[in-house]
Amino acid sequence: MSNTVAVASHPEPDNNYWTAGYGLKSWLLTTDHKRIAILYLIMISVFFVIGGLFAVLIRLELLTPAGDLVSSDTYNKLFTLHGLVMIFFFLIPSIPAVMGNFLIPIMIGARDLAFPRINLLSWYVFAIGGMTTFAVVLFGGVDTGWTFYTPYSSTYSKTAVGLTAIGVFITGFSSILTGLNFVVTIHKMRAPGLTWFRLPLFVWAHYATSLIMLIGTPVVAITILLVFLERVFGVGIFDPALGGDPVLFQHLFWFYSHPAVYIMILPSMGVISEVVACFSRKRIFGYGFVAFSSLAIAVLGFLIWGHHMFTSGQSILAGMVFSILTMLVAIPSAVKVFNWTATMYKGSISFETPMIYVFGFLGLFTVGGLTGLFLGALGLDVHVHDTYFVVAHFHYIMVGGAIMGYLAALHFWWPKITGKLYSEAWAKLSAIIIFIGFNLTFFPQFLVGYLGMPRRYHVYPDEFQIFHILSTAGASILAIGYAFPAFYLIWSLFRGEAAPANPWNAKGLEWTVPSPPPKHNFDTIPVVKEEAYDYSRLEEEVV
Amino acid sequence: MSEGHSGLVAHQFETAEQQKETVNLGMWAFLITEVMMFGALFSAYGFYRAQYPAAFAAGSDHLNYFMGAFNTAVLICSSLTMALGVQAAQQGKRKGIILFLLLTILLGGIFLGVKVLEYADKYEHHLMPGINFSVDSPFAAQIELFYCFYFAMTGLHALHMIVGIAILGTLVVLSYRRRFSANYYNPVEMAGLYWHFVDIVWIFLFPFLYLIGRS
């Protein structure tokens, strides 16, 4: 790759995307993918804090078996808003809209995404959807759970379901627009020589993610719109009393929302591939398998939604088919884990912060994935469905997996994005605190769920209290762990050392441009002449 | 900036060719999301239709198939004028673009006009779910379900028509200002794709809603 050459040909470091324009307007009207990524970063960070505050209240309430802190109605609203915010407003946009937005054009040697204005539009759509959903709090909140199950949501709930539906509906379009932009960009904007099989795996993962966004999101959008219509006009689309079928709602909802869990995890997997290769100084083992496993996950993901409905009254045959197909999706996930492990084998591993998050990811994702298999087993799921076992499962994957990946990405590319180095010591410390806090929070939930504690209840039998105390204690540690990066990362913006173009000595086009990158990324579009992750060659050059 | 002609190549592209291919793919990707969106509605409709065949057939009976057929013809004609508009654009015939796009807008307007008449008729006959629905039938609830879907599907389709007319209107103005030439007419072509897609949706809506199971 034109590695060293490219760095040398960018002598004016002052002309980067941060300094390319000043003032609020230059940010709010920007079409630069890097600035839009920053806009997203700010917004989802705010959402993360808000979603976290709801979680704090939930955990405090659960400290004691009695429902003493909040009423049961309020508790319902707390877990609903927590789920809505974390899933639709934090996790789904997190890595794609921030990291993908920033990195994909640079990684493929383009000056921007294919449609920069649509990119900005998607941010505004996201902001409007977010504000609409937050307006719900002013109207007394919403209590249906993030799953909007009918007919409770469409007929019986007395809360602001309609407005929430509109908020989520709007937000869906920002996801569609982002996915569309990525798919087209990856197809059409690659630099000369950058064939599909030379692409970084981060890009492959985002390609698969974007396909899911394109194909799945419209379905949930229309479904939520139907719930809205049913509510506003009092008709019976999903209400059995009026001839409608509530199970149909569940089918439509999970047709999107199961694949949506892969929208949340695939980008993280892409991050892991980049970071593992860099800190093992090795090419990814079985590149083709890892790339295609992303696509396999995207495709299989659309065939297994029924595993959320084993107890909903779908036919036994359907349950059996969904159960078997669910087992299949574990294969591509496992392929990835094995290939990352094989990549590390005999690599010269170093333990910088992003790599610590990768280890966190590997352990926690494995636990989450394996318990997913338990849940996918039809017979067992009848026992643990709607218990804390499920809650623990998906938190292991979404918080333990996806957010670890997000933090790995944030730390890996922070020097590139901001041009500043953060304090490794603080960063490592928080990564370890997060890992410990996470396990203490969620491992007890497997146990208490298996013993029969149902999810979404705020009063529970005394014998479960010890698990909830452990969990709340863990959550406090976790909260501290999450708070640290906010401080040392922001600190680094003002006091951090300037970052060189390639602080990790990593491969990939993004490391050939200065940190932070210039406004249009490349003066001349690079020509790619080698595979991704050619670390062996890099080592030779350095030696 | 690149060697593109007449300053119409955006900065992120290297060549006009690349820009054109990219925009094309973007449009197709967008149409895929549209297919999924209508597809979800169609499958929910199909599911209920299979569940309650008699009630849904009774619902179809209340629709005015003559108006539906007339509108189908109108839309097919509009697809023709749209295609002629795109052809005029390829040949760089400015007057042709303007003429055919205006004709397409006119036909789209007729379609929407007829739709308004139909909706008004449904209102008068108390067939508006959630507003004034009342039919005398043992399965009135399921007939109402049929009309929920009728309004949701044709409403969403009409919304797409309105957006399409707005797009075509914009293109007429741009064309009047000589923005297009035989070298650069991609927006017209893209609008054409969109318009044909919306027509095709109707081609499915018409038999599904008006014809199947009719007595």
Ligand code: HEM
């Ligand atoms: C390794 C493959 C996976 C398998 C086999 C699997 C299996 C399952 C099953 C069977 C359920 C339903 C349990 C029940 O409700 O009784 C479930 C729930 C859930 N899973 Fe997974 N899962 C996998 C990966 C993931 C991933 C990657 C995520 C997210 C990033 C995820 C997030 C969720 C969520 C959010 C729920 C609960 C939804 C709700 O009811 O609120 N899962 N999983």
Ligand SMILES: [Cu+2]
């Ligand atoms: Cu699932």
